[in-house]
Amino acid sequence: MNPKHTLILGIETSCDETAAAVVKDGCHILSNLVSSQVELHARYGGVVPEIASRHHLSMINPLIEEALKEAGLEFKDLQALAVSHGPGLVGALLVGVATAKALAYALRLPLIAVNHLEAHLYANHLGAEKINYPAVNLIVSGGHTELLLIEEPGKTISLGHTRDDAAGEAFDKVARVLELGYPGGPLIDKLAREGNPSAVDLPRAWLDQDSRFDFSFSGLKTAVINHLQRARRRNEEVNPPDLAASFQEALIDVLVEKTIAAARTCRARAVLLSGGVAANSHLRLRMRERLLKALPEVALHFPPPELCTDNAAMIAAAAYPRYLKGEFAPLDLNAHPGLALLS
Ligand code: KG4
Ligand code: ZN
Secondary structure, three states: OOOOOOEEEEEEOOOOEEEEEEEEOOOEEEEEEEEEOHHHHHOOOOOOHHHHHHHHHHHHHHHHHHHHHHHOOOHHHOOEEEEEEEOOOHHHHHHHHHHHHHHHHHHOOOEEEEEHHHHHHHHHHOOOOOOOOOEEEEEEOOOOEEEEEEEEOOEEEEEEEEOOOOHHHHHHHHHHHOOOOOOHHHHHHHHHOOOOOOOOOOOOOOOOHHHOOOEOOHHHHHHHHHHHHHHHHOOOOOOHHHHHHHHHHHHHHHHHHHHHHHHHHOOOOEEEEEOHHHHOHHHHHHHHHHHHHHOOOOEEEOOOHHHHOOOOHHHHHHHHHHHHHOOOOOOOOOOOOOOOOOO
8 A cells, every 4th residue: 555645444333333444545435344233222212322332342343353354454554543432322432432542552553533423524525526615514313413514624613403302313203103113214214205295284493583503303203293192092094104204304394494594694615414314315305406496506415325324434534634633632532422513
């Protein structure tokens, strides 16, 4: 490998995916492995932190070995190690942080601490597309819903966030009441394709002018629960695809319109989607259609579905600018479960 290239090994264990990846120069993926724990948690209807930590512990070393092998590299070829140190589940994060610290010490390599949310944003850099700034970024994951203005790389301003449930959380909770399984997002995405999005009238929380870039999804979730309970009381049939499609439509309406309003207000040149919910086929489609109509000069970028959900390539990508600036973490780095995006 050309020594002028920067090879970073990324490690991700913040929730229920154990992941290791090697990325060259912040944008070329050489390997990207994810060991999903979905089946382990599905029977409990959500992530069980203790089970997540134990699985990370047994998977992380073999996964790192495999990531290097797939990239055709050895430890000695690496320039740095990057790890997600928050936000997330503390016991889960600690597995990745301890592994990265041990490797950094043993291999005498710099350690780079990455904010998991910031890394979701960097998933958009793992492609050939050039991004023009200023850009508006919608991060929609299981734990967060954030609308950001990126004036230029590294200069980010928060425009708004959710007041209650995150978008992914709303998908997961509604899937649970519809008894679809876990995680709910992909299941609702699939079921909604067979349903009528106008079948059930559900609320959209636009909020007042001062909070126009904030979100609230708990009212929508309650409306779905009320609809189901009312139908049960009256002995009426519920059509799950119709209800799933109507819920998805209501949530996506709000995400799309607020993102477009933000792009217009900030005179953005690009809109970026990231986080697990950005894998949603209807969100991708609707955002493209509406943007083309409302702001045709604004480019839309979203990562392929496997880079929207948790992965380690995005961790290595986010570490690259830090590597160039020499922003390294000390070996007493700790996990920060509540780490904010703009801290
Ligand atoms: O970013 P992510 O993998 O993990 C967190 O950092 O939270 O996001 C996981 C969330 C889950 O709530 C999951 O249901 C949702 O992303 N999700 C989706 C889809 N794929 C994953 N939501 C809607 N449609 C999808 N296709
Ligand atoms: Zn995530």
